[in-house]
Amino acid sequence: MVMAPTEPGPGSADAGRRYASIKDVASRAGVSYQTVSKVLNGGGSVAPATLERIQRAADEVGYVPNALARGLVTRGTKTLGVIAADPSDHVLGRFIVAAQNEARRLGWATVVANVDAAGSDVAGCVDVLSERRVDGILMAAPQAEADAELGARLRDRLPVVSLHHIEGLRVPLVGSDHVQTGALAVAHLIEHGHRAIGVISGTSGRQVTVLRMAGCERALRDAGLDDDGGERTQEGDWTIAGGYAATLRLLERAPDLTALFAHNDYMALGAIRALHECGRRVPGDVAVVGCDDAPPARYTVPALSTVRVPFEETGRIAMAQLVALIDGAPAPTRSTLLPVAFVARESCGCASETGDAR
Amino acid sequence: MVMAPTEPGPGSADAGRRYASIKDVASRAGVSYQTVSKVLNGGGSVAPATLERIQRAADEVGYVPNALARGLVTRGTKTLGVIAADPSDHVLGRFIVAAQNEARRLGWATVVANVDAAGSDVAGCVDVLSERRVDGILMAAPQAEADAELGARLRDRLPVVSLHHIEGLRVPLVGSDHVQTGALAVAHLIEHGHRAIGVISGTSGRQVTVLRMAGCERALRDAGLDDDGGERTQEGDWTIAGGYAATLRLLERAPDLTALFAHNDYMALGAIRALHECGRRVPGDVAVVGCDDAPPARYTVPALSTVRVPFEETGRIAMAQLVALIDGAPAPTRSTLLPVAFVARESCGCASETGDAR
DNA sequence: TCCAGTAGGGCGAACGTTCGCCTAGATGAT
DNA sequence: ATCATCTAGGCGAACGTTCGCCCTACTGGA
Numbered sequence: 001m002v003m004a005p006t007e008p009g010p011g012s013a014d015a016g017r018r019y020a021s022i023k024d025v026a027s028r029a030g031v032s033y034q035t036v037s038k039v040l041n042g043g044g045s046v047a048p049a050t051l052e053r054i055q056r057a058a059d060e061v062g063y064v065p066n067a068l069a070r071g072l073v074t075r076g077t078k079t080l081g082v083i084a085a086d087p088s089d090h091v092l093g094r095f096i097v098a099a100q101n102e103a104r105r106l107g108w109a110t111v112v113a114n115v116d117a118a119g120s121d122v123a124g125c126v127d128v129l130s131e132r133r134v135d136g137i138l139m140a141a142p143q144a145e146a147d148a149e150l151g152a153r154l155r156d157r158l159p160v161v162s163l164h165h166i167e168g169l170r171v172p173l174v175g176s177d178h179v180q181t182g183a184l185a186v187a188h189l190i191e192h193g194h195r196a197i198g199v200i201s202g203t204s205g206r207q208v209t210v211l212r213m214a215g216c217e218r219a220l221r222d223a224g225l226d227d228d229g230g231e232r233t234q235e236g237d238w239t240i241a242g243g244y245a246a247t248l249r250l251l252e253r254a255p256d257l258t259a260l261f262a263h264n265d266y267m268a269l270g271a272i273r274a275l276h277e278c279g280r281r282v283p284g285d286v287a288v289v290g291c292d293d294a295p296p297a298r299y300t301v302p303a304l305s306t307v308r309v310p311f312e313e314t315g316r317i318a319m320a321q322l323v324a325l326i327d328g329a330p331a332p333t334r335s336t337l338l339p340v341a342f343v344a345r346e347s348c349g350c351a352s353e354t355g356d357a358r
Numbered sequence: 359m360v361m362a363p364t365e366p367g368p369g370s371a372d373a374g375r376r377y378a379s380i381k382d383v384a385s386r387a388g389v390s391y392q393t394v395s396k397v398l399n400g401g402g403s404v405a406p407a408t409l410e411r412i413q414r415a416a417d418e419v420g421y422v423p424n425a426l427a428r429g430l431v432t433r434g435t436k437t438l439g440v441i442a443a444d445p446s447d448h449v450l451g452r453f454i455v456a457a458q459n460e461a462r463r464l465g466w467a468t469v470v471a472n473v474d475a476a477g478s479d480v481a482g483c484v485d486v487l488s489e490r491r492v493d494g495i496l497m498a499a500p501q502a503e504a505d506a507e508l509g510a511r512l513r514d515r516l517p518v519v520s521l522h523h524i525e526g527l528r529v530p531l532v533g534s535d536h537v538q539t540g541a542l543a544v545a546h547l548i549e550h551g552h553r554a555i556g557v558i559s560g561t562s563g564r565q566v567t568v569l570r571m572a573g574c575e576r577a578l579r580d581a582g583l584d585d586d587g588g589e590r591t592q593e594g595d596w597t598i599a600g601g602y603a604a605t606l607r608l609l610e611r612a613p614d615l616t617a618l619f620a621h622n623d624y625m626a627l628g629a630i631r632a633l634h635e636c637g638r639r640v641p642g643d644v645a646v647v648g649c650d651d652a653p654p655a656r657y658t659v660p661a662l663s664t665v666r667v668p669f670e671e672t673g674r675i676a677m678a679q680l681v682a683l684i685d686g687a688p689a690p691t692r693s694t695l696l697p698v699a700f701v702a703r704e705s706c707g708c709a710s711e712t713g714d715a716r
Numbered sequence: 717t718c719c720a721g722t723a724g725g726g727c728g729a730a731c732g733t734t735c736g737c738c739t740a741g742a743t744g745a746t
Numbered sequence: 747a748t749c750a751t752c753t754a755g756g757c758g759a760a761c762g763t764t765c766g767c768c769c770t771a772c773t774g775g776a
Contacts, residue, residue: 062515066430067491068425072424100474114468131424157375240653269654273659296654392758403754431735432733720774721775723770745750
């Protein structure tokens with residue numbers, strides 16, 4: 001005996017069984033399927049009795065709405081796409097979580113497409129999402145900055161908000177003030193009296209690297225110190241390992257430095273390790289400042305002084321802007337840059353060795 | 359003048375314009391839309407000339423396939439859903455990346471649904487994904503372990519593979535051997551001569567916590583040491599902050615301990631900080647071992663001894679199993695448990711202070 | 717008694733695909 | 747010249763919804 005699809009049979013082994021449709025619900029409740037649609041979407045006027053009958057029928061057959069069919073006729077999926085880089089980047093992860101919470105709050109579902117480790121297929125992610133007809137896209141992938149194909153794929157068809165600058169594309173940007181970040185960090189080190197300040201930069205192509213670098217230089221200029229012409233700068237790749245390696249290179253090239261600014265906290269962690277291995281005490285011999293205020297920062301030994309970036313707020317605002325855009329609001333004419341704040345802990349020499357982290 | 363939807367006009371400001379359908383392509387190429395479908399899917403036989411005409415037309419109107427419509431008729435979306443917990447959990451992030459790479463390799467698209475921070479709505483994520491008719495689900499959310507509603511939502515309708523044990527549900531599990539993890543860590547500490555070994559455990563409800571705990575106890579028994587009855591165990595929450603706090607509590611309750619095993623590396627990081635603040639040297643006064651081999655482990659001061667868990671492999675195998683399941687393979691009758699390996703660094707006392715981490 | 721108004725629900729069409737079947741013409745062998 | 751066989755492409759139906767319009771049977775007021 002083959003069971004009818006309308007009778008899944010409670011508790012039976014019905015793996016892979018077809019989903020019930022509103023027609024199945026309708027025939028079970030003895031109404032037309034359009035009436036079922038009305039009930040399930042809360043529209044129209046139906047007698048309380050039929051309403052309850054229909055809802056019970058839907059429950060019994062385990063009805064799950066088909067977003068494909070719905071999207072086909074409504075020309076909209078009430079779904080937002082997020083294009084994310086490697087989520088194991090902590091910083092990005094927090095952006096995304098915040099953004100998704102905001103979307104949820106506003107009544108939107110989100111799906112995430114992750115670009116692969118190579119990071120070369122941002123355009124492919126756009127395709128995946130636009131084929132599924134998401135109503136808008138939030139870009140949280142630094143790789144997108146340089147993706148030339150991206151503009152063509154987007155085709156101006158979808159509202160887009162990005163957390164990163166995107167080359168040659170006029171999409172609204174929500175981020176933090178990277179220039180201020182670099183300036184605050186270096187200015188603080190200068191206040192401590194440091195003159196030979198090394199920098200572990202982010203990857204060279206990226207906007208955030210350029211801007212944080214510009215902030216460093218501004219702080220140096222403001223203090224009347226001259227630019228070292230990049231002599232004390234080494235490029236990292238945002239990872240702990242990269243920061244470690246860059247610091248070793250830097251110490252070889254500029255052994256005189258007494259302070260170090262890393263373009264993110266993870267590289268700063270690697271830097272502290274490298275300094276330790278080279279027998280330099282932090283902050284005694286070399287002061288270290290990172291930025292982002294990643295979770296490990298306040299628990300390292302010594303605790304890491306850093307510049308706090310408002311991840312949650314950034315993600316939230318970006319998503320709110322995207323939803324507004326979809327609802328027809330005019331695109332913001334300029335970037336939204338959130339302010340950052342210096343957080344003094346131990347590694348810059350501000351606090352006693354064990355004073356602050358509690 | 360209103361432009362026809364088939365004439366987007368290159369370079370024009372056509373934001374929010376409708377997507378072109380195969381009918382638009384067809385009329386531009388002068389064929390029936392079904393023929394367009396054939397060409398775009400590589401089926402049927404068409405003259406080279408028409409084929410090229412159609413492809414050009416598709417390019418010109420910027421055709422993007424509608425996965426909604428396609429999925430409606432084919433009853434399948436060639437899409438896998440991933441239910442993920444907070445992606446800022448590094449460990450989970452690496453699972454997911456590996457799983458997605460495997461899916462991509464096998465020709466499947468993936469979309470991720472993140473459960474929110476509260477983590478209470480795993481069932482809601484299942485709904486989001488099944489409404490969109492994904493062909494299978496990979497669960498990468500520890501919260502799912504205890505979700506009672508989950509079984510009802512899944513309804514045995516979708517193939518599911520999980521990275522975590524799920525209470526009361528017979529879904530294939532791919533993970534690592536948590537008992538062995540706990541046993542390896544504690545056995546190593548015992549070999550170093552430690553007898554008073556503290557444990558910072560994971561959250562108490564979780565399977566992984568129970569199993570790693572069981573591993574600890576087995577190691578103690580095997581060495582002829584008796585169980586301390588939980589006297590030297592404090593519960594953490596997998597975070598650095600949680601490990602820090604738990605360690606402070608533990609030191610108060612059991613000041614005699616000479617070694618510490620944390621149920622993950624992040625808590626171990628917090629533990630090292632706490633020990634430092636209490637004036638205990640690591641590994642001199644207290645040896646510390648974590649597990650997972652998270653990226654910071656080899657760069658902390660001192661570098662963290664740990665038990666390596668094969669994240670990439672786990673994610674890859676889980677996804678491969680899911681795809682096989684969808685293709686009709688029988689569900690594996692038992693869990694797939696991957697082996698783990700001890701990694702000796704400095705914090706257990708194995709290496710010299712600066713010897714290993716390079 | 718008659719008619720307007722309303723509540724309750726049915727019905728057709730459309731959304732953008734895929735899929736299998738059908739047909740008109742060309743081709744080749746006999 | 748006849749007929750079977752291809753080739754190229756058309757055609758109808760279906761997938762599961764939503765939406766607007768239509769119909770029927772009450773209800774109540776004049």
